[in-house]
Each structure stands twice: as structure tokens, then as C-alpha cells.
Amino acid sequence: MKYVTSSVCGIKVSAISLGTWYLPRSGERDEYGIYKIDVDETKRVFKLAYDVGINFIDTANRYHGAVSPVPLTHVGYAERLIGRIIYELGLEREFFVIATKVAGEMASWPNASGLSRKHIMWQIRESLKRLQMEYVDVYYAHRFDPEVPKRETLSTFNDLVRFGYIRYVGVSNISAHDLVEYQMIANMCGYEPVSFLQYKYNWLERDIEKDIIPIARKFGMVLTVYSPLAQGLLTGKYVDTLKKQWIVPSMSRGEISDGVRKMFTDENLKKLHLFMEFAKSMNVSPTQLAIAWILHKSVHLEVPIVPIVSVSNAKQLEEIVSSLDVKLGSDDLEYLDGVAIENV
């Protein structure tokens, strides 16, 4: 495994991170009609991650693992499962870099969401209980909260570092100007800086190239990116190459997520077709190409970019990890940029 670091913090994280928004599902549903998690397969995934050196685990206080958006009946399950699996497999907690998030709704009363001091102080304790841990390594603001002064959120995160509950501060899904303001306030007040970012980024969805990536480079932040496979689209599984049309394989995320099916456009179909042809010409799978593309973009853009992947089984993770061996030249990146950006 390769490990990534940055100029603002000393921690080393694996070049690939394992996410827990979606976890391996069993065919069974619970009393609410929601898919149950296949705990044995999830254990196999974690064991494989550990064995290949993936130390960076991504979760959030709201994640369940098989449903999104998460009803209040199911929030917190992913954190509980991570704690249970690390304990039951006898894995060394200190090996892992555990990242979790705060801001989403956790109950139905006032102050049960957001980035106020009251909410954050409540939720860090709850996350630590669910995870069965004494601290988390990276604590992200999951989204912006326009009702809370930035200084209140930053000073609370700063206190959490001092109390030993968290090691590093992160933010996710926040506009470029709010992000810069957070960092300026942290610098002016002597608070812990924002060291980790988390945004959506993949070969098809590249909004952050115009502002977030230059900011990450300027401040030396580690940029973790979610949906690196565009929720599975870039694996090619949703394309019938012969009929040139979209398909939804059974037990794929496309069956349960509107977010996947929203990407079924004519333009994406054309782009994906070219992407898959290119992967074939390089003798790699579309999945390997999609992950390798991000790892090479990281070098090219001079920003540590860590793809966070979710998997439905250990085999999927094996394929993802093998992307670390795929080599792309600057001509390959140029060709792929052309296909993605130009209107085909």
C-alpha cells in the first residue's frame, strides 16, 4: 500500500480509503423493509483492507450502510458496526485512521443537527460510544451550517483536539468561499487548521477542479474524494454495450438508489462507452481505470487526493486495490480529459 501525507499534517493515510455509506447487503430486509447488512462479508472486507494496508476508514454519524437518506431509526449503525468488527476481528485500533462526520440530523428535537457547539459536543461523545473508541482521527463537518458562526464551530473542533477526542479537523461539501473563510479564521485565532477535505470527484463529475482543488493545493490539505466510481457507473455494470442502453443489474446500488439512476443520461452513456473502450485498449477494467485516473490526477495536480470507495464484497475491493498497479501516461490523461469535458 502507498501512504499519503500533506504539508499541514503529519499523519499518513492509505492511498485508498474504505467508505461505509454503503456496505455489503444481505438479501434479507428488516422490520422497516430496509436491507440488512451482510456482517460476515463486511468482516471479510475489513480483514482484506487491513491485510493490504488500507488504514483509512471513512464513516459518518448518520450512515447506516444500506439506506440513504437515513431515517432516524437507522442512524449510527455504520459506526457501531465498525467498532464491533475491529473488536471481533481483533484488529489493532492504532493501525487505523478513523474519520467520521457531524452535522446531519440525529434526532427530532432542536439542536439535533448542525455545527453548533452543543450539537458537536453531544455527537462526538455518541460517535465514540458507537465506535467503541477513545478518539477519532479525522472529524469532518459533513456540510455547511449557515445558522452557526464559523468561529463557534472552529473553536469547538479546536477544543476537541485539546480534549483528545479528535486528532485532525476536516470539512465536507462546503462552498469554496466558506472553506477559505474557515481556514482564515482558524489561522487568525490560532485554532487547529482544516487539514482534510471531502468532496465528490470522479472522471464524470469534476466540479471541484475549478475551485476546491486549487484551494487544497494552496493550503496543503489532504483531499479525500467520494463516489470515485460515480456510485458504480464507472465500473461499466450499468451499460449494455451491445444494445447501447442502460441496465440495472440485480442487487446493484442502482436498484435502491435514485442517485444512480439520475446519472442515466444520453451524454453519460456516450462518454462511458468511450471510457470502457479505452479501458479495454489498455487491458484493464473500467473500475481499475477510474481509480487509477484519480491517483494519477493527484500527482498531475500536485494535491494529495485519496479516493474513498464503498464495496459490496471483498472481491470488489481486491479489484480496486489492483488499480494501484495501473500506469497512465500524460497522453492517456489528456485523452480521457478530452472525452469527459468535450461534449461528445
Ligand SMILES: NC(=O)c1ccc[n+]([C@@H]2O[C@H](COP(=O)([O-])OP(=O)(O)OC[C@H]3O[C@@H](n4cnc5c(N)ncnc54)[C@H](OP(=O)(O)O)[C@@H]3O)[C@@H](O)[C@H]2O)c1
Ligand atoms: N461526504 C459526503 O457527503 C459523502 C457522500 C457520499 C459518500 N461519501 C463517502 O464516500 C464513500 C464512497 O462513495 P460511494 O459509495 O458513492 O463510492 P463509489 O466507489 O463511487 O461507489 C461504490 C459502489 O460501486 C460498486 N462497486 C464498487 N467496487 C466495484 C467493483 N470492483 N465492481 C463492480 N462494482 C463495484 C458498489 O455498488 P453495488 O455493488 O451495490 O452496485 C459500491 O457500493 C462512501 O462509503 C462514504 O464513506 C461521503
